[in-house]
Amino acid sequence: MDLIRVKNLSKNYGTKQKIPALKGFDMTLEKGEMVAIMGRSGSGKSTVLNLLSGIDQLEGGQYLFEDTDMFRLSEREMIRFRRENIGVIFQHFALIDEFTVFQNIALPLSLRHIPSGLIEEKVRNAAEELGISTLLRKYPKELSGGEAQRTAIARAIITEPKLILADEPTGALDEENGLRIMSVFARLHEKGNTLVIVTHDPQVASCCQRTIRIKDGRNEP
Amino acid sequence: MFALILLELKTVFSSHKRIFFLSVLAFTCACIGINASMSGLLLTRTQHQATEESFGNKTAYEITMDGESDTYIRVFSNENSGKVKSLFEALSRDPSIRFRYSTENLMDFFDPDDPSYNHDDFPRFKEEFRIGYETGDVVYDDSYLTLKAIYADKHFFSEHGVNIEDGRSFQDTDYIVDSPEGIVIPVVLGHGYKDLYQVGDRIEKAHMGTVDPLTLEVVGFLKEGSFYYDNNAIRVLLDRYMIVPSIETAYDGLLENGTYDELTHAAYDSMKIINSRILCENADREKVEKRVREIFSEYGFSELRLSEESEGARILLHQARENLTVSILITSFVIVLITIMILISTFYRITKDRKKYCIYSLHGISFGKISLLVNIETILIFLCSAILFFVMRVLLSSVPALDFGLHRHSVISIFSIQILLLFLIGLYGKRKIRKVDMSSVLREHE
Numbered sequence: 001m002d003l004i005r006v007k008n009l010s011k012n013y014g015t016k017q018k019i020p021a022l023k024g025f026d027m028t029l030e031k032g033e034m035v036a037i038m039g040r041s042g043s044g045k046s047t048v049l050n051l052l053s054g055i056d057q058l059e060g061g062q063y064l065f066e067d068t069d070m071f072r073l074s075e076r077e078m079i080r081f082r083r084e085n086i087g088v089i090f091q092h093f094a095l096i097d098e099f100t101v102f103q104n105i106a107l108p109l110s111l112r113h114i115p116s117g118l119i120e121e122k123v124r125n126a127a128e129e130l131g132i133s134t135l136l137r138k139y140p141k142e143l144s145g146g147e148a149q150r151t152a153i154a155r156a157i158i159t160e161p162k163l164i165l166a167d168e169p170t171g172a173l174d175e176e177n178g179l180r181i182m183s184v185f186a187r188l189h190e191k192g193n194t195l196v197i198v199t200h201d202p203q204v205a206s207c208c209q210r211t212i213r214i215k216d217g218r219n220e221p
Numbered sequence: 222m223f224a225l226i227l228l229e230l231k232t233v234f235s236s237h238k239r240i241f242f243l244s245v246l247a248f249t250c251a252c253i254g255i256n257a258s259m260s261g262l263l264l265t266r267t268q269h270q271a272t273e274e275s276f277g278n279k280t281a282y283e284i285t286m287d288g289e290s291d292t293y294i295r296v297f298s299n300e301n302s303g304k305v306k307s308l309f310e311a312l313s314r315d316p317s318i319r320f321r322y323s324t325e326n327l328m329d330f331f332d333p334d335d336p337s338y339n340h341d342d343f344p345r346f347k348e349e350f351r352i353g354y355e356t357g358d359v360v361y362d363d364s365y366l367t368l369k370a371i372y373a374d375k376h377f378f379s380e381h382g383v384n385i386e387d388g389r390s391f392q393d394t395d396y397i398v399d400s401p402e403g404i405v406i407p408v409v410l411g412h413g414y415k416d417l418y419q420v421g422d423r424i425e426k427a428h429m430g431t432v433d434p435l436t437l438e439v440v441g442f443l444k445e446g447s448f449y450y451d452n453n454a455i456r457v458l459l460d461r462y463m464i465v466p467s468i469e470t471a472y473d474g475l476l477e478n479g480t481y482d483e484l485t486h487a488a489y490d491s492m493k494i495i496n497s498r499i500l501c502e503n504a505d506r507e508k509v510e511k512r513v514r515e516i517f518s519e520y521g522f523s524e525l526r527l528s529e530e531s532e533g534a535r536i537l538l539h540q541a542r543e544n545l546t547v548s549i550l551i552t553s554f555v556i557v558l559i560t561i562m563i564l565i566s567t568f569y570r571i572t573k574d575r576k577k578y579c580i581y582s583l584h585g586i587s588f589g590k591i592s593l594l595v596n597i598e599t600i601l602i603f604l605c606s607a608i609l610f611f612v613m614r615v616l617l618s619s620v621p622a623l624d625f626g627l628h629r630h631s632v633i634s635i636f637s638i639q640i641l642l643l644f645l646i647g648l649y650g651k652r653k654i655r656k657v658d659m660s661s662v663l664r665e666h667e
């Protein structure tokens with residue numbers, strides 16, 4: 001069954017002079033798939049992810065998530081949708097510097113009415129899975145790039161979202177760490193997670209089941 | 222959410238304690254300013270009301286005197302008491318003049334040298350003394366015990382709408398003393414003395430001015446909260462006052478040496494003339510002024526002058542208004558400054574920590590809640606400064622010089638201003654966060 005169905009997605013930036021970032025992009029994604037989006041820098045990859053996660057406002061086209069027409073959601077509903085369905089991972093980790101690794105990972109849970117004991121358990125399990133159990137008291141500044149990215153992944157999966165979006169997750173890492181992150185993604189995929197990974201690295205794309213190519217804001221055949 | 226609030230507060234204390242405490246101090250000062258303006262506003266309003274109620278469109282005159290204290294002593298000397306009595310009677314009986322002479326003074330109870338002084342009476346007087354002066358200035362001396370008293374004329378109760386709760390008010394005969402022997406003067410006590418006296422109780426060895434000891438008899442009590450407007454149009458609460466009839470003497474008080482007896486002298490005391498007021502409708506001013514001057518010269522008091530008094534109260538009111546304007550201006554300025562200050566700090570926090578707030582939003586925290594987190598420090602500052610303000614108020618209330626009164630209205634306005642400001646920065650914060658370009662911030666690498 002399709003998890004998302006996107007048709008003819010378009011997006012412009014800039015207020016006075018409109019700069020087109022997407023000019024009609026299609027994709028479908030089945031539940032449990034692990035898909036790479038590849039393209040040159042500036043081709044619109046991040047824009048696609050930001051529209052899928054609702055970080056950017058939708059502009060033109062169609063976007064169905066399961067049975068929900070995402071174009072119909074209000075700002076508030078979109079935020080709620082994101083909270084319940086999507087985990088996002090960024091190239092530069094997007095961790096909160098004042099928070100410890102533990103607090104960063106626990107952040108998505110802090111808004112739900114979950115007892116602190118259960119939060120602790122969930123964070124420990126996620127940390128265990130990603131091999132960062134010993135780092136929970138550290139601050140992001142004290143982490144290596146690979147450790148920081150694993151923290152970010154732990155945070156993204158802690159709520160067991162239906163869709164995980166990663167924007168160049170290995171872009172800031174050396175090759176060895178990049179490979180470790182990819183093996184983490186592979187494991188998540190094996191466990192049944194649905195993942196979309198944006199990259200311009202063919203090696204990363206080769207780890208995925210299928211690759212969607214994008215060029216100048218359009219699908220490249 | 223609570224966990225996030227705690228984390229946010231922890232950040233405040235770990236990164237800028239000092240600024241936090243300074244802000245609390247600044248806001249406390251603002252509370253004091255608001256309180257001062259509020260009190261000023263209320264005071265001016267009361268004063269305005271009092272001026273309107275006691276003068277309205279009437280003119281009030283007081284009697285003043287040319288010359289210095291030697292003139293005063295000569296005019297009101299004991300030898301002159303007979304003349305003063307005639308003047309007083311002429312003024313109070315002339316149908317074309319409204320002559321009023323209720324005055325506020327102290328009633329003395331003393332003194333240790335008096336052999337008939339009964340020390341057993343002292344505790345009760347002492348108690349009167351203590352509770353009689355909860356507010357206001359008093360000179361305390363072991364040998365003097367004084368009670369606040371109003372020497373009321375016949376119009377006191379009716380003109381000021383002062384009502385009796387228990388017992389009776391004064392009758393015409395209460396104002397007249399027929400004989401210098403065995404004088405018992407009826408008094409009405411304020412509601413505050415109800416637990417000390419009952420109707421029929423006698424108070425021995427009281428002194429009106431320098432008169433020999435006389436006996437007072439409690440004939441009634443005033444209703445709680447009774448008040449009247451004094452000669453300066455100031456509202457006087459009567460709960461801790463004793464109302465004494467401003468007596469006249471109906472016997473011949475002239476002694477062999479040509480002076481008058483103490484009671485006659487006290488009854489036609491200068492106070493009665495100097496503190497009196499002559500009231501008239503604005504239209505009748507010229508007529509009344511002329512008549513009073515006639516009476517002055519008829520009874521040989523060419524030194525006495527009539528001067529308009531209602532002007533004084535109006536000038537006082539005008540000054541109060543000006544002071545109030547200044548204090549309101551200063552307070553408004555402070556409030557505007559504070560508004561700008563907290564808007565800037567909200568702006569600054571969102572700019573500085575925009576990554577954090579974008580991450581919050583990324584994880585599904587609504588803009589409203591983020592705005593709350595942004596402004597949690599300001600909320601805490603408001604809370605602390607309000608608490609500090611009330612604590613200061615409680616601590617300083619024991620030091621009379623530093624005691625700043627606190628009115629219910631001040632509390633209400635401080636809280637409403639705080640809530641309004643919080644609402645404002647809440648909205649501002651929400652707007653500002655919504656405008657942040659999340660996708661670029663989250664992609665940033667510092």
Ligand SMILES: Nc1ncnc2c1ncn2[C@@H]1O[C@H](COP(=O)(O)OP(=O)(O)O)[C@@H](O)[C@H]1O
Nearest residue numbers: 013014021040041042043044045046047048661
């Ligand atoms: N917030 C933005 N404001 C203006 N232009 C943007 C913004 N984000 C992206 N763009 C433009 O949109 C195009 C696509 O950008 P992006 O999706 O980031 O590409 P990629 O992630 O593939 O490198 C680029 O030309 C970029 O300059």
Ligand SMILES: [Mg+2]
Nearest residue numbers: 045046047167
């Ligand atoms: Mg990109």
